Amino acid sequence: MARVLVVQHLAGEGLGYFADWLPAAGLDVHPIHPYLGHRVPAVVEGDALIVLGGPMSAYDDSRAPWLPAVRDLLTSAVEDGVPTLGICLGAQLLALACGGRVESPAAAGPEIGVATVDVTVEDHLFTPRPIPVVAWHYDAVTTLPADSVVCASNAAYANQAFRVGESAWGLQFHVETTLDMIRDWTSAAREDLLADGFTPDDIVDDVRAAEPALTATGHELAKRFAAVVTG
Numbered sequence: 191m192a193r194v195l196v197v198q199h200l201a202g203e204g205l206g207y208f209a210d211w212l213p214a215a216g217l218d219v220h221p222i223h224p225y226l227g228h229r230v231p232a233v234v235e236g237d238a239l240i241v242l243g244g245p246m247s248a249y250d251d252s253r254a255p256w257l258p259a260v261r262d263l264l265t266s267a268v269e270d271g272v273p274t275l276g277i278c279l280g281a282q283l284l285a286l287a288c289g290g291r292v293e294s295p296a297a298a299g300p301e302i303g304v305a306t307v308d309v310t311v312e313d314h315l316f317t318p319r320p321i322p323v324v325a326w327h328y329d330a331v332t333t334l335p336a337d338s339v340v341c342a343s344n345a346a347y348a349n350q351a352f353r354v355g356e357s358a359w360g361l362q363f364h365v366e367t368t369l370d371m372i373r374d375w376t377s378a379a380r381e382d383l384l385a386d387g388f389t390p391d392d393i394v395d396d397v398r399a400a401e402p403a404l405t406a407t408g409h410e411l412a413k414r415f416a417a418v419v420t421g
Contacts, residue, residue: 191218192419193236197260198223199244199279202374206366208240211409215416224256232259233266238273238419241280243364247294247329248282261287267358273418274358278327281352281360288335288354296330298346302388304396304404307342307350307363314418315359315411316341316351322403323350323363326375331362357418365408372397 194217198204205212205219212219220236222228241264246254264287267274276284282292305325309316321342331349334340341359342351350362376383376390383390397404 191216192238192416193218193220194238194240194419195231195234195236196221197230197239197241197263197280199225199242199246199254201225202371202378203243203245204371205240205242206364206368206371207405207408208366208412211412212416215413216420217416224260225254230256230259230263232262233270234263234272238415239263239267239275241274241276241283242366243278243280243326246279248279248286248292249294257283264288264358268354271355271357273415275415276358276360277366278362278364281362282329282331284354284358284360285331285333285335285349285352288338288358290331290335290338291333292329293332294329296328296332296347298330300328300386300388301325301346302327302383302386303393304400305344305346305363307344309342309351311339311341311353313339313341313353314357315353315414321407322400323361323365323407324367324372324397324404325363326367327362331360359415365404365411367397367404369394369398369401 198221251257339353352360380390
């Protein structure tokens with residue numbers, strides 16, 4: 191099986207559904223946990239790279255001192271043509287690593303809950319159409335790296351998904367999250383959500399109602415990424 195290196199930034203922001211979907215599609219998943227002291231390699235040790243989300247900013251090196259190493263890893267992955275997927279924080283780190291810019295916090299404000307993004311390109315990961323996703327971000331990619339293509343957008347955020355080169359994708363949104371993960375996130379961030387005008391219980395209810403469509407979107411993307419990796 192092809193080996194995928196996964197960088198996880200926090201215990202509560204893991205692979206979610208991807209933990210089952212990727213192995214079923216032929217990928218051998220190997221998470222590392224730098225917040226526990228795991229080494230971040232200089233180059234991808236394997237056939238692909240996934241960088242997951244987290245509550246920190248992409249610039250927050252003091253809070254997460256492994257971030258410079260992750261950005262360097264993403265740079266080397268793109269330069270080496272390694273299939274790469276950055277999710278939320280991972281997408282922001284991918285943009286920074288390749289010369290783009292991230293706004294923290296984003297002027298448009300936080301985007302949290304079920305959202306729809308319009309896919310505008312046809313490539314290995316995407317087919318043009320609206321897709322439902324889980325949004326959970328306060329920051330945003332505002333300037334894409336050179337040699338990038340916008341893959342999806344919506345009215346709130348122009349760069350919801352992008353591709354750098356031929357085989358590295360950044361997703362501002364989540365496609366891997368389970369309902370249990372959303373319950374945990376809303377519980378942990380309850381006071382902040384309320385302060386920002388969100389109702390935690392409504393977020394959970396919305397994700398529950400949209401779960402069949404959300405999982406269909408995520409499962410297809412996982413299979414497509416696996417096909418890129420396995421060739």
